[in-house]
Amino acid sequence: MLKNMCLIVCFNQMIKCNFTRLMEKNSTTEEKIKQAARKVFTQKGYAATRTRDIAEESGFNLALINYYFRSKEKLFDIIMTEEISGFAEKVVAIVNTATTGFYEKVEQIADTYISFLIDHPGVPLFIINAMNDDPKKFFSKMGFNPKTEPPIVLMQLLEILIQEKRNVHPMNIMMNIMGMIVFPFLATPIAQRIGNMSKSELMFVLEHRKKMIPVWTKAIIEAS
Amino acid sequence: MLKNMCLIVCFNQMIKCNFTRLMEKNSTTEEKIKQAARKVFTQKGYAATRTRDIAEESGFNLALINYYFRSKEKLFDIIMTEEISGFAEKVVAIVNTATTGFYEKVEQIADTYISFLIDHPGVPLFIINAMNDDPKKFFSKMGFNPKTEPPIVLMQLLEILIQEKRNVHPMNIMMNIMGMIVFPFLATPIAQRIGNMSKSELMFVLEHRKKMIPVWTKAIIEAS
DNA sequence: GTCTATAAAGTGATAGAC
DNA sequence: GTCTATCACTTTATAGAC
Numbered sequence: 001m002l003k004n005m006c007l008i009v010c011f012n013q014m015i016k017c018n019f020t021r022l023m024e025k026n027s028t029t030e031e032k033i034k035q036a037a038r039k040v041f042t043q044k045g046y047a048a049t050r051t052r053d054i055a056e057e058s059g060f061n062l063a064l065i066n067y068y069f070r071s072k073e074k075l076f077d078i079i080m081t082e083e084i085s086g087f088a089e090k091v092v093a094i095v096n097t098a099t100t101g102f103y104e105k106v107e108q109i110a111d112t113y114i115s116f117l118i119d120h121p122g123v124p125l126f127i128i129n130a131m132n133d134d135p136k137k138f139f140s141k142m143g144f145n146p147k148t149e150p151p152i153v154l155m156q157l158l159e160i161l162i163q164e165k166r167n168v169h170p171m172n173i174m175m176n177i178m179g180m181i182v183f184p185f186l187a188t189p190i191a192q193r194i195g196n197m198s199k200s201e202l203m204f205v206l207e208h209r210k211k212m213i214p215v216w217t218k219a220i221i222e223a224s
Numbered sequence: 225m226l227k228n229m230c231l232i233v234c235f236n237q238m239i240k241c242n243f244t245r246l247m248e249k250n251s252t253t254e255e256k257i258k259q260a261a262r263k264v265f266t267q268k269g270y271a272a273t274r275t276r277d278i279a280e281e282s283g284f285n286l287a288l289i290n291y292y293f294r295s296k297e298k299l300f301d302i303i304m305t306e307e308i309s310g311f312a313e314k315v316v317a318i319v320n321t322a323t324t325g326f327y328e329k330v331e332q333i334a335d336t337y338i339s340f341l342i343d344h345p346g347v348p349l350f351i352i353n354a355m356n357d358d359p360k361k362f363f364s365k366m367g368f369n370p371k372t373e374p375p376i377v378l379m380q381l382l383e384i385l386i387q388e389k390r391n392v393h394p395m396n397i398m399m400n401i402m403g404m405i406v407f408p409f410l411a412t413p414i415a416q417r418i419g420n421m422s423k424s425e426l427m428f429v430l431e432h433r434k435k436m437i438p439v440w441t442k443a444i445i446e447a448s
Numbered sequence: 449g450t451c452t453a454t455a456a457a458g459t460g461a462t463a464g465a466c
Numbered sequence: 467g468t469c470t471a472t473c474a475c476t477t478t479a480t481a482g483a484c
Contacts, residue, residue: 050478061452125352
């Protein structure tokens with residue numbers, strides 16, 4: 001009988017423990033505050049958000065922000081680092097594979113990124129601001145340092161340009177590719193106001209870009 | 225003798241007056257504060273700049289900002305409006321002429337804009353932030369309202385796309401053109417760090433873009 | 449862990465002397 | 467017009483009760 005009781009208690013403990021482990025990632029106070037911070041920081045930027053905004057958005061008290069994260073800046077750094085890795089890690093893998101060719105990589109990047117950005121349209125502006133605000137900090141958070149070898153895509157592109165005797169700086173091509181992927185998410189208001197586009201129309205245009213960016217890239221290189 | 229004195233005084237007054245008129249546009253206190261404000265606002269954005277920063281940058285006292293401009297926000301609005309018109313007015317003229325063709329316009333815009341942006345590299349990020357921060361305010365300051373007819377370029381592009389039976393949304397082409405012009409100025413840190421480019425190298429690349437953007441545009445359209 | 453209350457510093461704006 | 471001094475308010479951060 002005693003043994004049975006013990007087992008039940010043990011079992012309940014186990015359930016509780018696993019349940020907690022499963023839930024905690026999304027429902028801890030700490031995590032809730034982080035989610036609130038991510039939302040507000042992404043929307044308004046560092047300077048314009050007050051810790052009170054984050055507290056309100058999280059549903060918790062102002063003091064808890066400092067209890068969990070020490071300061072506004074430390075919290076921001078965590079969010080920034082996460083956003084950067086979320087943005088970068090997808091691409092780093094693709095960009096540094098030797099087994100795929102250049103155009104194949106462009107295809108993968110365009111597809112992966114645009115899908116990601118459709119779900120996180122505020123990320124590009126957030127990242128570009130963080131990058132311009134403090135480049136050194138940004139690239140170190142990104143795990144990039146001057147000694148890092150240039151990514152394989154860049155080498156592959158260079159090879160194509162040399163082989164085909166194109167007269168362009170590879171960075172000019174890379175900027176076009178990055179711009180084609182990212183710019184629409186910076187200029188959404190233009191599309192909406194001047195282009196007079198509805199949300200679904202914008203969606204259609206963005207989906208179309210996934211397919212077209214590799215094609216356009218090829219055309220750009222061949223015209224150079 | 226009295227008459228001579230009078231003439232001299234008059235003459236001196238005239239000199240002084242004209243001299244003042246010539247100088248005042250650049251050396252009035254008001255103008256100096258505006259220049260300081262432009263610099264700081266463009267560098268750090270509205271929320272992150274303190275009126276004290278502007279005062280220090282201008283060389284004048286904090287109180288003079290309110291004396292001349294009533295409030296931080298009113299000063300910002302003036303700067304924003306000026307930046308927007310400076311950025312827009314160049315293009316509006318080009319974009320709405322019926323006498324030039326589409327590709328000719330792209331040529332002119334690329335050339336004019338990139339030259340302008342080389343001298344004012346902080347403007348694109350400033351404008352994009354202002355636009356995303358408060359689109360309604362932004363477009364009204366820009367003199368654009370929903371009733372405004374779409375610019376002539378857009379019509380000309382549409383005509384080309386229909387005539388050549390291209391299967392793209394015109395906005396997709398416009399975003400590429402805008403992105404090709406503007407994106408390098410948002411991503412300068414990438415070029416410098418990852419591309420490891422010196423300032424002169426970056427300059428060379430940017431100059432090359434002036435010529436290439438029309439060519440690339442044509443290639444993109446023909447590949448669509 | 450979470451709250452209330454408050455300290456400590458910052459920030460926009462103004463009054464008043466010169 | 468320009469400055470110093472200061473007010474009024476906001477904002478980050480912490481102390482201490484529960």
